[in-house]
Amino acid sequence: MVASVDAPEKMVGKAIKRREDPRLITGAGQFIDDLRMPGMLHIGLVRSPLAHAKIKSIDLSPALSMPGVVAAFTGEDFLDLNPLPAAWQAGGVTNHAVTPRVLAVNEVHLAGDPVAVVIAEDQYLARDAAEAVIVEYEELPVVVDAKKAAEAGAPQLHEEAPNNIVLEWSCGKDAEVVDKALADADVTAGLHIINQRLIPTPMEPRGSVARYDPGTGDYTLWITSQAPHVMRLLIAAFVLGIPEQKIRTISPDIGGGFGAKIFCYYDMPLTMAISKKLDGRPIKFFEDRVENYVSTTHGRDHISDVEVGATNDGKITALKVKTWANIGAYFSTIAAGIPTTLYGRMIAGCYKIPNIRVDVTATYTNTAMVDAYRGAGRPEAAYLIERVCDAVAAATGIDPAEVRRQNFIQPEDFPYDTGIGMLPYDSGDYERALDKALDLAGYTDLRAEQKRRIEAGEQKLLGIGLSSYVEVCGVAPSKWIGLGGEGWGAGLWESANIRVQLTGKTVVTTGSLPHGQGHETTFAQLVSDKLGIPYDDIQIKHSDSLGTPFGFGSYGSRSLTVGGTAIYKTTDKVIDKVKKLGAHMLEASEADVEFEHGKVFVKGSPDAAKSIQEIAAAAHVAYDLPEGMEPFLDETTYYDPPNCTFPFGTHVCVVEIDNDSGEVDIVKYLAVDDVGNVINPLIVGGQLHGGIAQGLAQALYEGAYYDDDGQLLTGSLSDYAIPKASQVPWYDLDSTVTPSPVNPMGAKGAGEAGTIASTPAVGNAVVDAVKHLGVNNIQMPMTPERIWTAINEAR
Amino acid sequence: MSATVAQNVVPVDITVNGVEHHAEVEPRQLLVHFLRETLGLTGTHVGCDTSSCGACTIHLDGKAVKSCTVLTAQADGASITTIEGMATDGQLHPVQEGFWEEHGLQCGYCTPGMIMAASAFLETNPDPTEDEIRHALEGNLCRCTGYQNIVKAIQYAAKKG
CATH class of the missing domain: 3.30.365.10 (Aldehyde oxidase/xanthine dehydrogenase, molybdopterin binding domain)
Structure with missing residues (x-):
């Protein structure tokens, strides 16, 4: 390029502070509880205290007689509303989808099911009035365990779902083929894995x-x-x-x-x-927090039996998995996709495994509905396959790092089809991430220190846990995910609109939206670089169906890879028009002009450039446009991705375990993540931190429990153990960069990677610390009591 | 809460962010609702009902307290600072600045409570260790950040003095 045009500051790749923050650190954020409207009334819900019961009668009159109570209703008053929709029914199998009504009618299926509603002038009164409503129930038997729910004689929740079975789904090869491969394996190992129920717990209900x-x-x-x-x-x-x-x-x-x-x-x-x-x-x-815990969706809750076969040198030859997935009392919006597409089809992880079979039985129980929780299926898959790798290491006597290395999909194999119905993995270099992580962690020295402590009989045992993960982000191409394929009702595309206004100030509307991820910052960085418009002149508008084009929302680490690509492609359309109009203004042919850093100029003559701001003004006033050109710089894109993206990496967790008490201390946490190219490293780092914390909390602290009567025992923040600042380690982050070929930015997604990677890293570290005692598995959360018990039972 | 509902009310005089307020409130009204509903100061958030999360932390006579665990009537005569009163003359408090600089927040829901807890803590311990900071946040939960950047935000503020 001969021309030199003044370049505005490059924004992509810079760790700039978030523009969202000033309002949030001064109390000026506007959350839903902050909305104030004249005449606004408050709802109090009457919830069933029983997990399974027939509703015999509801007497609203004690509530209605209270001053300030405006109205009260039961489910019978809303029979004109259909039950809630089931938007994702697993593809290729029958789904017995029973969704809830706005209020339960005739029968309740979980403790917390709403049966009546009162409406009052203020929130205190609404709660008082809800408590005054008298409901008579006839108690029915209860089941809370996913596996027991499918057994003969179990209490039945819904007539439409015999034996409480929501769906039976499988992927991979025929069971006989995999059984034979297991029988032919040099070594085999079995694992029983309980991926416990978790409560997502956003701080705002x-x-x-x-x-x-x-x-x-x-x-x-x-x-x-x-x-x-x-x-x-x-x-x-x-x-x-x-x-x-x-x-x-x-x-x-x-x-x-x-x-x-x-x-x-x-x-x-x-x-x-x-x-x-x-x-x-x-x-x-x-909601208050208790309502959030009993009636908003939970996550995970799988029970799995796993068999793995391998060669003596650690090559995995067969993997057979049977999973019971708890769906809860009703079928939540996309519940069927989590234990099927996003779990079973990711079970191979980073590895070439020739024979895989996954069978999933999803069941109804008298518990809160289970649906996507950060990672959604992939954490369950990653935990399982990474525990399997360590089980193979234990069975063959080969180092866990070497087992992973033996089985990795290689860089030249991409795009790689695992053969179990997932889209082809886009790109990766798993060994590079593993090697970097081992090197940075000082793996060889750690193993030596572990051995030394065991031989010296020291009280503090050292455990080293590895997790080499891959996940699927950027859901999802219509041709794969839609009704004809995996069963979601539509392709999950995204949209964007860009308007460069008369003054050059630019509005980007996106169907994507944030709930803490900083879209207003990241998307503006992207647009600034592409259009050469100053960052401060670009505003990102989102979250309002009236002012933004349709989008499928933020989940599945898809905002940048799908929503961001829609924006990227829209900037290309803006540039096309800017070049056409710029050429017209320069009295040049479009073929002779270039666009760079927000300016159009004839090749070789950058001094006579027209800025995008000048061109936007010309487009707006519109009195001298090329023949047939519409006024205004306003472009829209609807983008259906050709593939998903597959971030990966290796996390290393080092724990010290007290031999006597079972207490765990994470002494080192190192993450090498490859999320492709990064727009804002500050934000990506934050996503990884938070993800790691949630994942390690599953390994060590969190678990939602129901008693046999279906009462949630962990029904408040004083009972459910989300981690505190003193319970999490310092996270050392590093990276490799393997751009995704799927989108023009080369981004892979970062929102869930930390959660997916950290649970197995921590879990493997704990088991690794005590494996010399003969312990080969501990169920999560790996509390001191469970670790102590495992140590003492092994002794 | 609305006067049409309340059978009994108690009078209170409370100074909030330097402004004196006289009000008649239900005896059972929580201070957080007085701040949010009566005064419209919605920067103080409610994230639980067990005094666990700390999203509602404010300063009451200079001490960090959870405003969901204090009755408005108990705050009669007190001087309160909320997140809305932390910046002075358009200048962010060093802890607010730290949270912005160090990416100490994501969704921002716990953030006002975190800032109030941290700023009161730094008054008593202006040069804390990492461990002391983590323990000072025992009463405040964050689900987004994994806490590391919150620790850095508080270290930033401590360094700034």
């Missing part, structure tokens, strides 16, 4: 505020949703049966989601229907 306009018949619905466009579609088309355009959905600032805020919940259509019944008074529902 969920809520809805609805306002019906009696004049137009339109609704506005503010929701804590990761997918406001999808909610609008689902509620309009499937629950209310009204045109989509009658509903405007808005997600205000959202206080974390982690998957739990993707789904269509009862309170969304319920608040809308009540607002209509009450002539348009705004209706507010905001």
Whole structure:
């Protein structure tokens, strides 16, 4: 390039501070609980205290007689609303999808099921009034365990789902083929893995505020949703049966989601229907934490039996998995996709395994619905295959790092088809990430120190855990994920619109949206570099169905890879028009001009350039446009990705375990992640930190438990152990960069990687510390009591 | 809460962010609801009902307290600072600045409580170790950051003095 044009500061790749932060650190954020509207009424829900019961009678009159109570309703009052939709039914199998109504009718299926609603002038009174409602129940038997639910004689939840079976699904080769491969293996190992139930716990619970306009018949619905466009579609088309355009959905600032805020919940259509019944008074529902824990979705809850076969030199030849997945009391919005597509089809991890069979039975139980939680299927798969690698190491006597190395898919193998129905992995260099991690961790020295402590009989045992993970991000191409394939009702594309206005100030609207990930910053960095428009002149608008093009929402680490690509492609369209108009203004042919750093100029003559701002002004005033050109710089893209993306890496966790007490101390945590090219390293680092913390918390602390009566024993933040600052280690982050060929930015996605990688890294470290005692498995959470028990039973 | 509902009310005089307020409140009203509902100061958040999460942390007579665990009536005569009162003359408090500089927040829901807890802590321990910072945050939960950048944010503020 001969020409030299003043380059604005390059933004992509810079760790710039987030533009979202000033409002959030000064208390000026606007979360759903902060909305104030004249005449707004509050909801109090009457929830079943029993996990399974027939509703005999409901007496609303004690609530209705309280001053300040405006109305009260039961499920019978909303029979005109359809049950909530099941948007993802696993492909190729029968799905016995039973979804909840806005309020339970006739029968409740979990403790916390809402059966009636009161509406009052303030939130204290709404709760008092809800407590005053008298409900008579006839108790029914309860089942809470996924495997027991499918056994003969188990209590039955839904007539439509005999034996409580939601679906039976499989992937991989015929069972006989895999059985034979197991029989032929040099060594075999078995594992029983309980991937325990977790509660997502965004710090902000969920809520809805609805306002019906009696004049137009339109609704506005503010929701804590990761997918406001999808909610609008689902509620309009499937629950209310009204045109989509009658509903405007808005997600205000959202206080974390982690998957739990993707789904269509009862309170969304319920608040809308009540607002209509009450002539348009705004209706507010905001969960307290106990309600969040009993009635918002949970995650994981798999029981698996695993058999693995390998050669004497550690090559895995066969893997057979049977999993029981707990779906909870009803079928949540995309529940069927989690233990099937996103789990079974990722079970191979980073490895070439010639014979795989996965069978999944998903069952209903009298518990909270289970759906996507950060990682969604992939953490379950990664934990399983990474524990399998260590089991193969134990069975063959080969170092766990070498087992992984023996089985890795190699760089020249990409795109790589694992043969179990996943899309081809896009790109990777798994060994490079492993080697870097081992080197940075000082792996050889750690192994020597571990041996020394064992031989010296020291009280503090050292455990070294490895996790070489790969995950699937950027869901998903329509041809694969849609109804004809994996069973989601539509292709998961994204959209963007860019308008460069008369002044050069630029508005980008996106169907994607943040709930803490900093889209307003990252997307503006991307657009600034592409269009050469100063970062501060670009605003990213999102989260309002009225002002943004349709998008499928933020989950599955898809915001940048799918939503960002839609923006990227829109900048290309803007540049095309800018070049056409710029050439016209320069009285040159379009073929002779270039666009660089926000300027159009004739090749070799950068001094006579027209800036994008000048061109935007010309496009807006529009009195001298080329023949046939429309006024204004305004372009839109709908982008259906050709493939998913597959981030990977190796995490190393080093723990010290007290021989006597079973206490665990993470003394080192090192992560080498390859998320492809990075727009903002500060934000990616934050995503990895938070992900690692959530994953290690599954390994060591968290677990949601029900008693045999279906009462949630971990029903508050004082019972459910999300980690505190003193319970997590310092995270050392490093990276390799293998760009994804799937999108023009080469990005792979970073939102879930930490969670997927860290659970097995920590779990393997704990087992590794005590394996010389004969311990080969400990169930999560690996509490001091469980570790102590494992040590003492082995002795 | 609305006067139409309350059978009994108690009068309170409370100074919030330097402004004196007189109000008549339900005896059972939690201070966090007085701040949020009566005064409209919605920067103080509610994240649990067991005094576990600390999202509602404010300064009451200079001490960090969880405003979900104090009755408005108990705060009669007190001077309160909320997150809205932390920046002065458009200048961020060093802890606020630290959170921005060090990416100490993601969704921002726990952040006001974190900032209030951390700023009160630094008053008592202006030069803390990492371990002391982590233990000072025992009463504040964050689900997004994994805490590392919160620790760095507080170290940033401590360094700034």
